[in-house]
Amino acid sequence: MKLALSALQFFYCPALFLAGSAMAQNNETTSVEMYDFLYNIVGDDPGAGWADSYNIGDECFCSITTFDHGIGVMLVEWKEGYWASVEDICNALGEPPDLNMTQLGVSIPVYNDVQCGRGPPNDAGDEHRCPGRVDMGPEGCGQLGPFWNTTKLEETLLDKNAAITPIPAGVHPDIQFVLNLTTTTEPGGEGWHDSYSVGDECFCSTTFDHDIGEAVVDTPFGFLTLLQACTLLGPGPGAENRPVYNDVQCGNGPPNDAGDEQICPGRVDIGAEGCGHIGPKWNWDKVPANVTIPPYVASSSSDNWFWRGFGFPAAIMLVLALACS
Structure with missing residues (x-):
């Protein structure tokens, strides 16, 4: 939800109701032409x-x-x-x-x-x-x-699936696909990893740098930022002695804006050959259907990811919304 109004404007329940109604009308208007509308995006000034x-x-x-x-x-x-x-x-x-x-x-x-x-x-x-x-x-x-x-x-x-190759013998059993990458990028080892796999599940393990916390992904709970999604999925059992991957979803994306994840999305712990080793995706089936979605407020600051993800205005709005329910 776009939090363009200050916390003071949401002080009274009627104001909160009116603001919510206005947002619903805006969504209804845009949905005639568009297919989805993301309230939590406060983007650049594009052309x-x-x-x-x-x-x-x-x-x-x-x-x-x-x-x-x-x-x-x-x-x-x-x-x-x-x-x-x-x-x-x-x-x-x-x-x-x-x-x-x-x-x-x-x-x-x-x-x-x-x-x-x-x-x-x-x-x-x-x-x-x-x-x-x-x-x-x-x-x-x-x-x-x-x-x-x-x-x-x-x-x-459909008949030209040349982007993947048969999984060679000896590849870790977590690996779902081996991509036919031509990149010569040499990954930086475990220090590069933003996720890891455990069997058929992928877990985030990232500091949300390089704008990836701002990225929006489609989930069973609606559109969420990466920060929200990873929070809901939980940290998992830990990355030690597990296959680790360059991007936040075990090679399945989305990539951050550092440049290396577009060309080397996969494993970063076995050298360049691991770039095309793609693991499992996130397992949303383990997230309870009635889970509370963490509030989100977008910010121009790319460093202050804690307040960007769980900002004070969002918390105030959430408390008032619950009080008025």
Whole structure:
């Protein structure tokens, strides 16, 4: 929820009710054109020139992009068990017929990342802070469009799953996929790790640096920031003597903005060959359905992650909301 008003404005319950009503109306208005609206995004001041994607109806297309900041070579799981580079995915999607390029950012919504706000983000940093629309100022940062059309991708990519290789003998049993990476990046060992695996579960183990705490992920509990998601998932039994991975979800993303996680998402404890070793995903089944979601208030400070995640204004709003219920 966007906490644009100060704590004093929420002092009385009627004010809290009116504010909530206004937000609901805003969501209803934007949902006519958009598909999801993120209240907790307070992004940069973007421009249409930032766009890497756009949507026509319920389909997302990659915009004219140079695939810079490491995004073109990044491998993503576009369908369960099927991986491809972002560039190959964009090429497979193509362009809609009769596209009027002059209308991009005018009558056609445009977005900061390559999948209409759905990720993955590149390593520039702004796509973590402002994943959504870039043609309507900061308020567009939290407005997300549709996903890529996987039916269209299946026509081209389903029989070309060259991004993964058969899992070799001797690979740790936690590993789900071995990606065919060409990177020469030599990971920095256990000091780089942001997650670890235990059997078929992945656990966060991160300081939320490089803007990753700001990243928003879709969960069974709605859209959450990485900080909120990792808090709900819990710390797990500990990373000692476990496979450890470069990103926060055992190689499954999202990457931070340091640059290395786009090209080396996997294990960082066995040298460069581990970059493509992808472990399990987070296990949301273990999180109780009635769990309390940690409050979140966005901040321009990238260092003060504690107050950004559990800020005083958010706590005040939560207390007052409970008191008025």
